[in-house]
Amino acid sequence: MTAVAAKPAAGGAMNPTAMGVGFVILIILLAICWVVAPVDSRLMMLYALIGMVVGGVLIGFGTHFVPVGGAPAAMGQAPGIATGVAMLAAGAGLAGLFGGAWAAEQGTVVAVVTGAVGGGMMMAITCMMVNFIYVFGMGIPAASGKVKVDPITGDTQPEFKSQGTEGHGLPFVSFVGGVIGGLLAGGGGTLIYLMLLDLYTATLPTMMKATEAQIMPIAISAAGIFAVGMFLVNAVLTAYNITGTIEGPHDPKFKRWPRAIVASAVASALCGLAAILIVAM
Amino acid sequence: MESIVFGIGITALTGALATVAGAAEDTESNIGSQGDPNSQVQLAPQMGYLHRIFNKAIAGEPPAYGLWCALGAGLAWAFMAMQINAVLAIVLGCVLAVFVQGVYSTTAYLGRTASLKKFGQPVFVDILKSMTTVTMAHAFIAIFCTVTLCYLMNAALGHPFPLPLLGLLWGIALGAAGSAVGNPYYGKERQYQNQKFGAGVPIAQSGNIVRYAEAGERNSLDNGFFTAKLGGPASGVCFGLIVFLELWRTILFEKIGAGWGAIIVGVLIILVFTIIDRYIEVWARKTYGPYAAPVKEASS
């Protein structure tokens, strides 16, 4: 018995009609937000929704950069990190969110950049240690299976690839990709969190008839769990887009990113609208 | 000034806790065989290689550790809300979280092995009995250290997130770091110890994991000492560096330049690690050299 034969060759094709429909859904969602919001907070809520869409797109796009090899990478058969793409991106982005949330009172720009740097730092340390293990623990140099020459350093790849494998380790372009992915994911997650935090801090006191200091725990926790939820939705959608593994920005699969932008934008708008409606209704 | 010294002290403590947590996490996931290398443990019987390895298929390490740490933190938070002393609350919370982890481990092993009936892979009850408590013990260390460092971040350093959310966050980060660093070491070096050192496993050899080893038939307990040689400490250093540097740059440089000080230090740290990585990569290419064509074996 074989796996149920499902899809025809799906692969990397773009579907312009669907992307157009997705774009239309996005506009509709933004319009719903404008219409349902109370008149005096319309601009604030639309601003928050657009911020969340941007954050979600950053997460979705950033996850494409992270080099993930899956199960074969754990045996030195494929380049990349031997973890699932959604959870690796989530780990880096959430570590960034941690830093960004701490810097929240210093302004949106500073906090988002702090979050981005936090995510990038986690990926830099992790990628470095991965290469450390490959080189010193397993005696395997880094080699890519998808390109002949590393686009950034110019190192040749094929002769460093062991026989019978598709490459292993993290060539420099994959390392840089990982760091960029961490930066974007951390920044995107922090942006979503901050948009929601500002919105809730402004609207919850009137809704719950309490002081700002009293409702702070609710605002922080609700914003935090929404950020985590939207993070995971965007990361899993990206995982679906790249079908599980990608070597980094030099991988041909990377060219599929436009699909993910549309999908992330619509998904983030939908989830963000629900988060906003909690205080709008 | 005092608050910075206090902050640095707590940072050092959390860095140490994170290092221990990372090492324990990687050892636990290798003893239980979790994550991406576990696909080989699952594949081996299908290729005819029956084995006595514990097949702990509980998602990957990031979501699993996200759960154990969020659970330990949530239970600790609940106990503290019931006015129980903080240390006792954390210990009790982690004990219950480890109990859940143990139950998940047993059901995973039984489920996966029972579904391999077609290939004749037996359920080894003695493996179940001996391995489960060992993984629970290592998991307890990892979970306890992570929940404690989350508590320190919240209570001593004043991070706005409540304890359960911090537990979820750092649990996923712990799993991601430990999995990224530790999985190739377990997968290639230990599972495929019989393959040539210094090269990846050829795809044709998939499933041919080591089943007869140092003294008799290998079981997962043997992976513990092996992980403690390099994979465990490396994962610990990785997670420890992540936590320590994140806190360090915030505590020391946050006030400088209205927050931009910490950002610049963060970028500098990224550049430092990029340089180190590049050095390692170049060193490997120079020292190991390219792969030569296989030498023809002399006919006997």
Next chain:
Amino acid sequence: MTVKIEVIAGGIPHTKIMVAGIIASLVCLYLSYLNVVTNSEMFSFFGGLAVVAALIWGSNTIKVLCSYGIGTGVPSAGMIAFGSGVIGMLLATKFGIAAPIVALVLATVIGLILGYLSNEVLNMKIPAMVQSLTELSVVGAFTLMGFAVLMTGGFTFETLIAGSVTFLGVSLPSYQVSFIGGCLIATAFMLGALAVQHPFNACLGPGWTQDRMLMLAAECGFLSMFVAAVMSFALITTGSALISLVVALVGWGYTYKHYIGLSKRDAASWLDSKPIPDVEGH
């Protein structure tokens, strides 16, 4: 080479499980409304039973979805279920007594759009994708709502943010000691996300049988209910939490014992301290 996921015909049809899951979860969630009627918190354990029902249904949905070889593995399906479920559930709590029905509607809408995005925009073109993602979104919302009921006694937004802290013997209202304020929802999120994908993930293989997977789903549900009941001691009265705890332990013991029995039934052999059996050629 990857693990082959194979489809085996037979067993209870998925539509039946889905309908049973929806009805059972809704009934249990509404039975917990007796708390409001009787002005107590004794009926909170129905939230836990709603969790068990939703998880049993969800595990079968994951089995249907992942049988098509989506390429990313089983845990991500659980993550997207709860990522979309938490958003639908939190918005639905604003609607008072209609919250469970609203959660069903909202999660369906969210799931449909996510399914459309995955299948058409991301070009996955899997026949069961849209329906499965929709169902998973509803499963996520119901499971989280069940946990909320179990830990706080109700499913309205006001109940979820209510809490009190005892200071020198006096009870003061505090938003910090509540389901949302203390972010116990994060723990509930991870409990559910792993419990929904574990039954299929753990029973994966050529010898997969449906009754064993469903029994494991029930066991995961009762185990999650057990730890959630322990956490509920902080938010509801001790007596009500004790009822939830006892129900959870009894349910867990029963399902765990039966799961081991079913594994014994299905395994190739059940050996204790025996060497690896010889297979020709290896």
